[in-house]
Amino acid sequence: MKRKGFTFLAVMLALMLIIAGCGAKSDNNSSSSSGNTSSSSGGSSSSSSSSSGGSNSSGSEQVEITLNGWGASPEEEELLQQTLDEFMKKYPNIKVKYEVISEQYMDVIKTRLIGGQAGDVFYLDSSEAEALFAQNVLEPLNGYITDEFDIGDIEEPLLNAFKGEDGNYYGFPKDSSTLVLFYNKKHFEEAGLSGPPTTWEELREYSKILTKDGRYGLGVAPELARQMFMIEAYGGKVVDEDGKAAFATPEALQGLQLVIDQHLIDKTSVQPTEVGSGWGGEMFGQEKVSMVLEGNWAIPYLNNTFPDLEYGTAEVPTVNGKKVTMAYTVAYVMNKQSKHKEEAWKLIEFLTGKEGMKIWTSKGLALPTRKSVAAELGYDKDEYRAAIVAGSSYAIPWQVGKYGPIIMNNFNNQFISAFLGEQTLENAMKAAVETANKEIEAMQ
């Protein structure tokens, strides 16, 4: 009996050893592959030298690279495919496989990066950029840039969103949008208002006039991505130099208080779930609200889903006498573990270069980040998009430092509760800052 137990133990131990052995083996693999990547990143100088003669060597070998992105509307995906087809026509030896990650994009891409399964090139939102730079998983692109690529043509704030602290560019913005005020022309006419509000005070006055018959003046998205400019309008900051939360200062609260007051005191604004909608564009299209702050993405949606809606766009009303808005941008970045860096760069170069960007932004589903492309396509004179283009000169890029996800999560959680009147804004923001900073400290 005793002996049986011993045998059992021995068998189990052997089993553990086998499995542990497998684990060790895979560890070896990963360490050797990381050795490879370090050697190839050391060889980035050689790759830049070969980039001049890249077209010669490229003719011989067929290479497949993978592009990861999140899902979008069918029109957008078709347009992207068209752009990629154009790229493959230009470089017949490179085949691009476009792979969509439809849900929880960042969670999935991070997991794939760990497992070595991420695409050679993938999308990266500006808000997540700084967190990823610090992790040493992206290929610095400085060594690849050529004069022809003309980096100065790209809007500077958007370009800088993907510049690491080490001065390296880790990605180039593919498109961008700022927030603008969408207003329902029919509602405005009925209410006897001649045009969109130009100051936040006017916006609140107008909202009072427009709120009637179960309809509300303004639709609000109570989250940091949309409210950050209210924090900065009175001189507040979302994060300090160390990346820690700092949005509970009196200056920061002053702007946010306007949003809260309009919802709780004026009762002229609502969030989407209060009227049974999924997001701002939807409740605006369903005419449950007369005004909403959204970006370029709402224009194709409104035109397709609500073709009869008469609406206009205008720059965000000034807050504290200042012009303010947010800028959202997404870049193409390169996976450091990519086995085909030369080809991956070719793809980034094409997609964020003049040629590719012109195709990608030609239908106005996305707006260009290159000044030359924007001028050529004439979006600064477009009926709906002129306001979006105008905003890009003073917009605040949507970026909240290295600890973005923590800051965002805590702000959103507490701001909602203040927005619903469960606690004062000051208490809510103090709690959010405290929790966020505690989490950041615990991470280190």
Next chain:
Amino acid sequence: MSRRKLRETAAGYLFLLPTLLVIGTFLLVPIVYALFLSFHKVQLLGGISYRFIDIGNYTRMIDDDRVWIALYNTFEYALIVVPLQTALAILLAAVLNSKLRGRNAFRVLYFLPTVTSSAVLTLIFMWIFKTDGLLNDLLGFFGFPAFNWLGDPKVALKAIMLMNVWSTAPYFMVIYLAALQDIPDSLYEAAEIDGARTLRKFWSITLPLLKPVTFFVVTMGIIGTFQLFDQAYIFSNGSGGPNNSTLTVVLLIYQYAFKNLDMGYAASLAVMLAAVIMLITVIQRRLFGEEKLN
């Protein structure tokens, strides 16, 4: 002789090997690995590394408000859902065990929600829970106030409770049904001769005889409710919002593991959850066991 015995033993283990391998790889090793991780600070992105930090991950929990919120939410959820779904399951089983017309049809109908994928159920229920959705229409019809089920922190968790009771009660109903078939008719007949009515029979015969099954149902129910994840995840799009009101322990583990990539801390939270569930099961066993003695 001893050699033969050895061969016999070896043959025995050879037969066991497939099972041992499967259990070892998918049960034992993950448990040991989770324990190992829970004492380490794990760096995943950009080169994997482990750093031993003793019980640092466990002491961190004490200071982490979100852990307490998640535990509170999970306890509240279990405390309301488990009794409700158990009672509902007994009730449904008792009704369907009687000689109703078309009871097979009813059995299938009641069991359907359990067969449906919980992800699909949640999406459908989110439509029902919309401010201008079916549930609010129904409440309005009976003169009750409407709620913002998806957006109001006060009721968001209740919405998930409602959905879960509805979808898991039938599963336990089937277990009760099977147990009910085992109760001999003679007991009921004897009770009838003694002049017992339906309610009395249910109270004095059915319920006591179902006690072992009830123990099983409550235990499984508690484990299930403590592991609530998919509904809360879909409901809040992974954030646990609004205002942490749908943040459950497993959702928190997910957030730390995959959003913050803090595997060590996530593993320690998982170990903590396992300990809590074990503790509750032990307490519960005591309670049920003691009653048996009386």
